[in-house]
Amino acid sequence: MExxxxxxxxxxxxxxxxxxxxxxxxxxLKKYGLDxxxxxxxxxxxxxxxxxxxxxxxxxGDTFATAESLRRAVGTAVDEPAAxxx
Amino acid sequence: xxxxxxxxxxxxxxxDRVAAVLPVLREHARxxxxxxxxxxxxxxxxRHSGLMGLLVPTAHGGLGGGLDDLxxxxxxxxxECLSTGMIWAMHCQQVAALAxxxxxxxxxxxxxxxxxxxxxxxxxxxxxxxxxxxxxxxAPLRREGDRVHLERDAPIVTGGSNADGFLITMKDSDTAQPxxxxxxxxxxxxxxxxxxxxxxxxxxxxxGTHSGPLQLSGVVPESAIVGGAGGFREVAxxxxxxxxxxxxxxxxxxxxxxxxxxxxxxxRSPAGRKQFDLxxxxxxxxxARVRLDLDTxxxxxxxxxxxxxxxxDPEAPDVQLRLNGLKVHxxxxxxxxxDALVEVVGLRHGYLRDAPLPLERMFRDLRSASLNYANDRxxxxxxxxxxxxxxxxxxx
Numbered sequence: 001m002e003x004x005x006x007x008x009x010x011x012x013x014x015x016x017x018x019x020x021x022x023x024x025x026x027x028x029l030k031k032y033g034l035d036x037x038x039x040x041x042x043x044x045x046x047x048x049x050x051x052x053x054x055x056x057x058x059x060x061g062d063t064f065a066t067a068e069s070l071r072r073a074v075g076t077a078v079d080e081p082a083a084x085x086x
Numbered sequence: 087x088x089x090x091x092x093x094x095x096x097x098x099x100x101x102d103r104v105a106a107v108l109p110v111l112r113e114h115a116r117x118x119x120x121x122x123x124x125x126x127x128x129x130x131x132x133r134h135s136g137l138m139g140l141l142v143p144t145a146h147g148g149l150g151g152g153l154d155d156l157x158x159x160x161x162x163x164x165x166e167c168l169s170t171g172m173i174w175a176m177h178c179q180q181v182a183a184l185a186x187x188x189x190x191x192x193x194x195x196x197x198x199x200x201x202x203x204x205x206x207x208x209x210x211x212x213x214x215x216x217x218x219x220x221x222x223x224x225a226p227l228r229r230e231g232d233r234v235h236l237e238r239d240a241p242i243v244t245g246g247s248n249a250d251g252f253l254i255t256m257k258d259s260d261t262a263q264p265x266x267x268x269x270x271x272x273x274x275x276x277x278x279x280x281x282x283x284x285x286x287x288x289x290x291x292x293x294g295t296h297s298g299p300l301q302l303s304g305v306v307p308e309s310a311i312v313g314g315a316g317g318f319r320e321v322a323x324x325x326x327x328x329x330x331x332x333x334x335x336x337x338x339x340x341x342x343x344x345x346x347x348x349x350x351x352x353x354r355s356p357a358g359r360k361q362f363d364l365x366x367x368x369x370x371x372x373x374a375r376v377r378l379d380l381d382t383x384x385x386x387x388x389x390x391x392x393x394x395x396x397x398x399d400p401e402a403p404d405v406q407l408r409l410n411g412l413k414v415h416x417x418x419x420x421x422x423x424x425d426a427l428v429e430v431v432g433l434r435h436g437y438l439r440d441a442p443l444p445l446e447r448m449f450r451d452l453r454s455a456s457l458n459y460a461n462d463r464x465x466x467x468x469x470x471x472x473x474x475x476x477x478x479x480x481x482x
Contacts, residue, residue, distance in 0.1 A: 041365075047356075053355065
């Protein structure tokens with residue numbers, strides 16, 4: 001995964017983050033305007049542009065808490081989600 | 087608890103047992119449908135899994151599961167193969183009736199064999215003269231000492247060719263009224279089972295539920311009567327009908343959920359993402375409706391499970407309305423879900439018989455749901471009940 005690709009996708013979804021401002025890895029993304037609906041759009045964009053698939057169990061508030069937590073999650077994402085029984 | 091006496095396999099969780107059989111169902115689903123054959127290998131896997139005894143109390147070697155477990159397992163199995171799911175669920179309906187209403191002698195003999203997966207029980211309730219009307223019977227039992235003779239024409243028995251035992255509705259005696267119905271259990275070995283000549287099985291869907299006419303005759307002990315002489319009405323109201331509707335609805339819901347799972351897998355996959363516009367408002371609205379149909383059906387199942395456990399009067403209008411309504415709603419909405427999903431994924435994924443997604447098969451299978459104990463008849467009954475429940479007793 002290219003870091004700047006990840007950053008540019010993420011920044012597109014942070015409507016309260018000025019274009020030239022720093023994005024600290026540990027800052028809450030909510031602060032920059034990422035709500036749960038936008039998290040879904042962000043997820044789709046990340047999957048499309050980075051060619052990964054995040055398993056459903058990663059769709060949690062923790063995953064989308066900060067840029068760093070999201071970067072970690074995307075880093076561990078596999079190409080296909082594992083089949084599982086609920 | 088009997089866990090200390092049970093072999094290690096009995097301590098396995100229900101979820102693990104289901105997970106072990108699902109691949110077998112998946113592997114055979116397409117063939118079972120194409121050839122319209124009974125799912126013998128999936129049923130063997132279910133026999134070995136212990137799940138044929140899901141509702142058998144642990145004291146008799148079963149898994150001691152409840153209706154919640156029945157719902158979940160039926161839904162999971164049916165997500166892979168609705169024919170197999172239905173065969174299993176209808177077997178469980180028979181087991182529930184036996185576990186609750188059979189006398190001590192029959193329980194001691196039969197429940198351990200059910201738990202061990204040795205006996206697959208088919209249901210014989212339809213009769214030529216009365217069609218599918220459940221609470222009446224015309225063929226009479228004939229008693230001779232403590233033995234009971236039965237002779238029965240059954241126009242349609244799901245899985246009848248493969249069943250190891252039968253639960254049969256019979257008029258209690260020659261002189262009894264048709265409403266005086268006894269439920270009788272017979273092992274296949276106690277019966278002469280004749281298959282009608284020239285019957286062919288080539289239906290639109292549910293092709294694995296190999297169903298056909300049978301003629302049964304034989305002699306069983308008086309203790310084979312389940313729920314006492316003439317006691318079927320009580321068995322039906324307390325157990326047979328509620329468990330049947332819950333089981334069917336769970337199967338249909340499970341198949342529809344399986345269809346949605348498959349579609350989500352496709353549209354969320356990297357390849358699918360190139361074909362489907364997940365930003366489309368139309369796509370999202372359709373998916374939202376589909377999910378809502380699944381959620382409302384699941385909620386109604388849960389309510390009917392509660393009603394069945396709690397209702398002091400199973401004939402109370404509000405309880406009957408929900409019980410009948412569940413069957414109608416699950417049948418309609420599960421089919422509507424698959425129909426909508428065909429629209430979502432289009433011709434290539436939703437209409438071709440050899441598409442990787444099983445939507446075409448599920449569509450044909452679920453078309454049977456409204457006909458299987460006809461929605462029209464249940465709606466007629468519910469229409470009358472609505473009129474007498476002026477307080478409109480909702481489960482609020």
